[in-house]
Structures are given as C-alpha cells and as structure tokens.
Amino acid sequence: MFLDASGSAPMTNRTLEAFHAGLADGWADPSRLHTESRRARQLVDAAREAFADVLGTRPEHTHLSHSPHTGLERIIAGIFAARRGRDRIVGTAIERDATLLAAHHLAGGNVTTVPVDTLGHVDLDALAAELAVPDVALAAVQHGNHEIGTLQRLDQVAEVTRSANVPLVVDATASIGHGASPEHWDALVANPADWGGPSGLGIVALQPRTRWLPSWPEGDDWAPGGVFVPSVLAAAVALQERTEQLESTTERLRGLVARVRATAATWPGVDVVGDPDERLPHIVTFSCLYVDGESLLSRLDREGIAVGSGSACTTSTLEPSRVLASVGALSHGNVRLGLHPGVTEEQISRLLALMPRVIADLRAEAGAPEL
Amino acid sequence: MFLDASGSAPMTNRTLEAFHAGLADGWADPSRLHTESRRARQLVDAAREAFADVLGTRPEHTHLSHSPHTGLERIIAGIFAARRGRDRIVGTAIERDATLLAAHHLAGGNVTTVPVDTLGHVDLDALAAELAVPDVALAAVQHGNHEIGTLQRLDQVAEVTRSANVPLVVDATASIGHGASPEHWDALVANPADWGGPSGLGIVALQPRTRWLPSWPEGDDWAPGGVFVPSVLAAAVALQERTEQLESTTERLRGLVARVRATAATWPGVDVVGDPDERLPHIVTFSCLYVDGESLLSRLDREGIAVGSGSACTTSTLEPSRVLASVGALSHGNVRLGLHPGVTEEQISRLLALMPRVIADLRAEAGAPEL
Known part of the structure; x- marks a missing residue:
C-alpha cells in the first residue's frame, strides 16, 4: 500500500x-x-x-x-x-x-x-x-x-x-x-x-x-x-x-484527499496543513502533536503502508521540514500522503481506521498527556 | 551489424x-x-x-x-x-x-x-x-x-x-x-x-x-x-x-582486431592507428587518404554497417579528432570499430571484403588520384 x-x-x-x-x-x-x-x-x-x-x-x-x-x-x-x-x-x-x-x-x-x-x-x-x-x-x-x-x-x-x-x-x-x-x-x-x-x-x-x-x-x-x-x-x-486520464483521476483523488482532511481534522491534537481548495489533488499532509515522525513512519511501514513525512530525518535531510515551519504548522509527527492514480477508496479507509490507534499508541509510549 | x-x-x-x-x-x-x-x-x-x-x-x-x-x-x-x-x-x-x-x-x-x-x-x-x-x-x-x-x-x-x-x-x-x-x-x-x-x-x-x-x-x-x-x-x-567472460571474449576480439589491422594495412593510402600490442582488445581504427569521413560512415550505414569515426562531424563534435591529430595520424577518412562480444568473424569478413571497394568509390567520386 x-x-x-x-x-x-x-x-x-x-x-x-x-x-x-x-x-x-x-x-x-x-x-x-x-x-x-x-x-x-x-x-x-x-x-x-x-x-x-x-x-x-x-x-x-x-x-x-x-x-x-x-x-x-x-x-x-x-x-x-x-x-x-x-x-x-x-x-x-x-x-x-x-x-x-x-x-x-x-x-x-x-x-x-x-x-x-x-x-x-x-x-x-x-x-x-x-x-x-x-x-x-x-x-x-x-x-x-x-x-x-x-x-x-x-x-x-x-x-x-x-x-x-x-x-x-x-x-x-x-x-x-x-x-x-x-x-x-x-x-x-x-x-x-x-x-x-x-x-x-x-x-x-x-x-x-x-x-x-x-x-x-x-x-x-x-x-x-x-x-x-x-x-x-x-x-x-x-x-x-x-x-x-487527468480529469477523472483528479476528481477521484481530490475526493480521497478531502476525505482524509475532513477525518484527520476530527482527531485530537492533529493539524491538517495547506490550502483546502487551491491545492494539488493528490497530496495531503497533517501533523500530530506529541508524536515522533520517524516512529510513525516505521509503525505504518510495519503495517505495510508507505507514507512520507516532513518530520522524518532521512538519508537526504537531517532536519525537520522548513516548509512546515514556514506555514507555522507543527513540524513533528507529520504524515504526508501522495496518492498515485492506482490508490483505492478501500486503502484510504484502512489508513483512516488505523491512524487514531497508531497515534494513541505512540503518544502512550512517549508518555504524552491525553488529548 | x-x-x-x-x-x-x-x-x-x-x-x-x-x-x-x-x-x-x-x-x-x-x-x-x-x-x-x-x-x-x-x-x-x-x-x-x-x-x-x-x-x-x-x-x-x-x-x-x-x-x-x-x-x-x-x-x-x-x-x-x-x-x-x-x-x-x-x-x-x-x-x-x-x-x-x-x-x-x-x-x-x-x-x-x-x-x-x-x-x-x-x-x-x-x-x-x-x-x-x-x-x-x-x-x-x-x-x-x-x-x-x-x-x-x-x-x-x-x-x-x-x-x-x-x-x-x-x-x-x-x-x-x-x-x-x-x-x-x-x-x-x-x-x-x-x-x-x-x-x-x-x-x-x-x-x-x-x-x-x-x-x-x-x-x-x-x-x-x-x-x-x-x-x-x-x-x-x-x-x-x-x-x-573476460578472458575468452578478450582473446577472440583481440584476434578480430589483429585481423582488421593486418588487412587494412595492405590497402593503399590507409594508415592503421594506435599501439599494435598495448591496446584495448575491442577498438581498432584506420584512416583513409582522400576519403571524406562522413561519406564513408553514410555509405557503410546504407550497407547496414554502423561504425564510428574520428573525422565525422556529429551533433556533439564539430571538428575532426584532436586525438588523431595528436598522434600524427590522418584525421580525415577515419573509421573506428568498437567490437562488442556478440560480433562474429563473418561480420568482420564482410566488412573487410567491402571496404576496398567503398574506399575506391569514394575516392573516385571525390576526383582523388589513384593510389
């Protein structure tokens, strides 16, 4: 996935x-x-x-x-x-x-x-x-x-x-x-x-x-x-x-992105980032308070889900995202999704069902306060 | 070929x-x-x-x-x-x-x-x-x-x-x-x-x-x-x-190259270039007096044979070869062969049989003296 x-x-x-x-x-x-x-x-x-x-x-x-x-x-x-x-x-x-x-x-x-x-x-x-x-x-x-x-x-x-x-x-x-x-x-x-x-x-x-x-x-x-x-x-x-395939793909991905944005906005301590309308149809990103970005990526990876993050230190970037800092968003606990045309409604459902538990687990592991 | x-x-x-x-x-x-x-x-x-x-x-x-x-x-x-x-x-x-x-x-x-x-x-x-x-x-x-x-x-x-x-x-x-x-x-x-x-x-x-x-x-x-x-x-x-496959390939290509060098050396007005022994096993080059390099390439190309040349003006080089000039070789009428491991004895035979006629034709077209 x-x-x-x-x-x-x-x-x-x-x-x-x-x-x-x-x-x-x-x-x-x-x-x-x-x-x-x-x-x-x-x-x-x-x-x-x-x-x-x-x-x-x-x-x-x-x-x-x-x-x-x-x-x-x-x-x-x-x-x-x-x-x-x-x-x-x-x-x-x-x-x-x-x-x-x-x-x-x-x-x-x-x-x-x-x-x-x-x-x-x-x-x-x-x-x-x-x-x-x-x-x-x-x-x-x-x-x-x-x-x-x-x-x-x-x-x-x-x-x-x-x-x-x-x-x-x-x-x-x-x-x-x-x-x-x-x-x-x-x-x-x-x-x-x-x-x-x-x-x-x-x-x-x-x-x-x-x-x-x-x-x-x-x-x-x-x-x-x-x-x-x-x-x-x-x-x-x-x-x-x-x-x-631009028109049909764009419309479909835009719908998936809107769904992710709306759902993620209901999770406690989660900021959804970027313009809600004037945006790329396939990119969506949110940041989770009290969550470590790398742990989040690893946990999702173990679940078979590959996502990006503006807060993970990779081999190519050693610092959290300058972009997130520039828009005043939380630069920790960031998840970035890039949806290619093959991504399905079911895959997004699975991710959205999984995320609240993953976030709660990681907060508990880090000893963060309840939100 | x-x-x-x-x-x-x-x-x-x-x-x-x-x-x-x-x-x-x-x-x-x-x-x-x-x-x-x-x-x-x-x-x-x-x-x-x-x-x-x-x-x-x-x-x-x-x-x-x-x-x-x-x-x-x-x-x-x-x-x-x-x-x-x-x-x-x-x-x-x-x-x-x-x-x-x-x-x-x-x-x-x-x-x-x-x-x-x-x-x-x-x-x-x-x-x-x-x-x-x-x-x-x-x-x-x-x-x-x-x-x-x-x-x-x-x-x-x-x-x-x-x-x-x-x-x-x-x-x-x-x-x-x-x-x-x-x-x-x-x-x-x-x-x-x-x-x-x-x-x-x-x-x-x-x-x-x-x-x-x-x-x-x-x-x-x-x-x-x-x-x-x-x-x-x-x-x-x-x-x-x-x-x-280095050993077997090298030996075979070295034999083909030696054959090209020996045969080309017998053609009138043709210079074989480079060290006869201390050399790459698959590269061989010779230059033909009174022959235009580009015409030579085109003629061989029409015969279905792709060769290189140090005297052709390509999209990437607008001058004849500095290398040929540096060793004092004729920089016109140059043919360069690069033999990949799939090249056969028969292909080389066909080229060697064809070349004297091609050279003679191009010299005649250019009004060059007989050699």
Whole structure:
C-alpha cells in the first residue's frame, strides 16, 4: 500500500512497455550518425515534442537534464549569468532545498526568501517590495508545494515579476501531470518521476524570449554526457497517460484527499496543513502533536503502508521540514500522503481506521498527556 | 551489424533481465524510509559493492554520477578544490573533451597538455618536467584511449605522479570491462554504457587516502537528485557478465582486431592507428587518404554497417579528432570499430571484403588520384 507518490511513483504497464521498447530501440548514443543512433535521436525528439506540448512551449526550448535538481541548478545558473550586474536571487520561503542551495551558491549568499501565509501562499506585497530594488537577477516561485500541496497563484505572481522585469523561474516538479500546467513563467522545471516516469531525468522548459547563458563551456549545457533514451521515452508516455486520464483521476483523488482532511481534522491534537481548495489533488499532509515522525513512519511501514513525512530525518535531510515551519504548522509527527492514480477508496479507509490507534499508541509510549 | 561499441553497446539478455527486475523492485526513491525505498537502497548498495570489487576499492569510496562526463567534472573539481594554492591542471594531449573542458573551466585556462608519441603513449619525461613545478593541482591521464585504443603505461605514469606528490585522475571510461582494471590511481572514472550497461550513469572510484572537497553545498555531491536505480542494477550485472567472460571474449576480439589491422594495412593510402600490442582488445581504427569521413560512415550505414569515426562531424563534435591529430595520424577518412562480444568473424569478413571497394568509390567520386 504505497501512499508516498510524491517525487516517485510505481510505473504503469503502459509506461513499462514504453521503457522496454526504448531499451530495444533506444540504447544507442543519439549523438552519432548511423541508423541506430538516428533511431535513438528520433525517440528523444518525439519525447521533447510531447513534453513541450503539455508544458506549453516549443520542443527547441525544451531541454533534458539529469534530474530535476540539476535542471533547477542549471537554469538558475544560466539566467543568473545572463543578468550580469544583478546579483540577488529572490525565492519563497517554501522553495525546495535544491533551488535555495543553487541560489545561495550562485549569489554568494545574497538570497532573499519571501514569507508565505499559513496556507502557504507567498506574500505578494512583500514579493513586489523585494523586486522593486533593481538588484534582483531572478525570482524562483514554486507552482505546487511538494509537502503541503498548496498551489501558488502564479498569475498574480507573474504580474508582479513582469512589472518588475524580473525573470520568473517556476519549480513545477510537484505539479505537472496532476492538473493544468502553469501558464505564467519564463523558465519551468518538471520531474518525470513525480508523474510515474523514471527518476534520473529533469525537464527544463523555456519561453522563446527567455535569456540565459551557458554556465559550462560545453556543447551540452543541460545534461553533460547525455541522458538515457529509454527513460526519456518512458517519461513522455507516462505524461501522456496521465494527461489523458487527468480529469477523472483528479476528481477521484481530490475526493480521497478531502476525505482524509475532513477525518484527520476530527482527531485530537492533529493539524491538517495547506490550502483546502487551491491545492494539488493528490497530496495531503497533517501533523500530530506529541508524536515522533520517524516512529510513525516505521509503525505504518510495519503495517505495510508507505507514507512520507516532513518530520522524518532521512538519508537526504537531517532536519525537520522548513516548509512546515514556514506555514507555522507543527513540524513533528507529520504524515504526508501522495496518492498515485492506482490508490483505492478501500486503502484510504484502512489508513483512516488505523491512524487514531497508531497515534494513541505512540503518544502512550512517549508518555504524552491525553488529548 | 553494429561495430560502434565504444561508449555504447546493445544490452545482453542478462542485463535486460536485471533492468526489468530493477524496474519492478527499484522504482522507489532510495533516500526515504519505508520498505519500498529500503529495497531500492539495497539494490544500489549491492551494485556499489560489485563496482568497487572490479575497480579495486571499497564501496564507501565508490560513487555514482549522472554520466561519465559529470563524474569527471565532479572529481576534477573536488580534487582541485582540495589542493588550494595549486592552480594548474596537467593532462595528456589525448584526454577526452570532458576532462580538458572541466580542467580549463576550473583552472581558468591554466592547463598544460603533455604530448604523446605516434602510438599514443604519453611522454613520461615531459610529464615529469611539468609536475616538477610545484603549482600542479592534479594530473589527468587516460587508461585506454577511446579512439585509437592505446593503453597508457599507468604503472610508469603513477611512479611519476607519486614521486611529485600530485593526485592522479584516471579516465577509465573506455577500458573497464575490456581487461584488467588499472591499479595505479587516486581517482578513477568508469562508464557503464561502454561495457553494455545503460547510459546516463558514471562511476567515480577513489582511494581511501584521496582528498577532495565538495564543489556544491549539497548532501549529494555526485548525482544531485539521485540516479535511476534500475540503471545502477543493470550496470552492475552487465559488468559482472563482462568480467566473467573476460578472458575468452578478450582473446577472440583481440584476434578480430589483429585481423582488421593486418588487412587494412595492405590497402593503399590507409594508415592503421594506435599501439599494435598495448591496446584495448575491442577498438581498432584506420584512416583513409582522400576519403571524406562522413561519406564513408553514410555509405557503410546504407550497407547496414554502423561504425564510428574520428573525422565525422556529429551533433556533439564539430571538428575532426584532436586525438588523431595528436598522434600524427590522418584525421580525415577515419573509421573506428568498437567490437562488442556478440560480433562474429563473418561480420568482420564482410566488412573487410567491402571496404576496398567503398574506399575506391569514394575516392573516385571525390576526383582523388589513384593510389
């Protein structure tokens, strides 16, 4: 029972078939001249068209990187380099680590994070005030937040960045494949693993007008050494499948998420986090007072249920979630569900039936007061 | 008839099976805490052990990068950063573009390339003279050359670098899986696609004593955003398969290569390139006077034969080979064969029977004098 489909999800049969076809036809190096390589190159070109189509740009402005992380790094570096003389980067307080680390690295720490409200929406007045100072190279604003699910009002954000003449980099790594693609951006980064494609691949989409400079003296600025063609093909097919089924899937998952939010809100000492309406349809998160996040994950794992958490220390993060802290939510005892299209009503029922007992047990073990 | 197995090769059935197993069991993000992720992490750990075993180091010193290119970039950057105060990089004249571009980028152009002789061996006296100046951060020396097949005498090279106390970075991206792994290095980079694994993956092996500093403020210094676990598993199985069959395959391919070299040497106006003995067993290259490289490739491609060439302008290189120029070989009309273990005696016979007519036709078309 896999309920951690945020950044990764099991592949569907159709995506797996695409992968197998890619392994058979796309193993050759697409940069060479012979038939085998041309075939691989054609697969990549077709995939770039499919990505561009969904993202709303042209294939020649759609680039493949080695991961969403490197995509964010490279485009932030590229736009920063093209805006020579402007040396500050502005982001929201709930951007991904990859974005903020790249920004700090490039701007030598000259980074401003704009606060968000308790639902996770960026403070537009504060953003406008920061961009009014003419030293800003770029603004980085997420589309959907991977932890709390809140969707930014990107039309309003883009009005602010446009009137300040500051390029807008949109991290759409948690939203593409889960709803309409955002329309207002100068650069956008997407993550195929998040929509059921393979990991180890990122997509960077640009507008024709977007100016950037290569940050490395190489022919291939986006993925030095190339990408794995079968992965590219599988990512495109996975996105196509998600897009075709978007309406029915979204409605169904939105219903499951609403049910989790309503039920969890009735449990004592539990905070449900993020905007109730303007949100990703498949992400839902809540925090439990007096409960240790890692113990919660382990306990659910032993019950055969995989969930995520903003308060667990994993191999990649050693601190509880900065995002939860930014919206003023409890950063301990956090459970994050990411629902892939295969998740059923029954699975959610089982989780909801189990949770109150799990929470009570863990509180009792920790000697917490009754709530 | 695929004779361009240098940097890429079709996967064997056993490798494809490993890939499929990886897609089933290794799709989850290995950095999370639940069972699905732990399973993915176990696959990665087992693969790192397999790589470490073949490369002669320990798993904890064996890192995965997004490609051999990024592996070379990251380890050259890492060692360069750890050698603060020494700001020059020394390489051989026939290193890969990725190595020399990374070196130029990091050292601000302060790069010295040491010449090689007509067989492709680095001039050891010249190398020692460069390293005698105490401003050298690191020396980059290939193991096997991907274009001409020559194997460097790394034991002698390492004597020079060791006595100068300069770290030795060995590009083994063309040699691992084709013979004994080199023994003398401080850092080594390998390419799974070259031994029949997937592309989009690089391996960086270090010695316990090797000092490096992260060049990016992140937890994951080698592959930001992670690698694709099924690829890692397939790469390990492909290497294992190659290693098991190494002796018999090597001997057979060495025989085919010797046959190509001997036959091509009898064709008028054809130069056979690289060391006849100290060489990779599966790479063979020759250059044809008065013949255009791209026409040659296209003609063979129409005959159903895929070969490589150091003189073709591809999407990734716009100039004829620097390597061929460095050994004083003709850089036009070049044909490079890379023989994967499935290549047969009959395929080579067909190529050798065809080549003299192809060369003669292309010379006639170009109005070249008879030879």
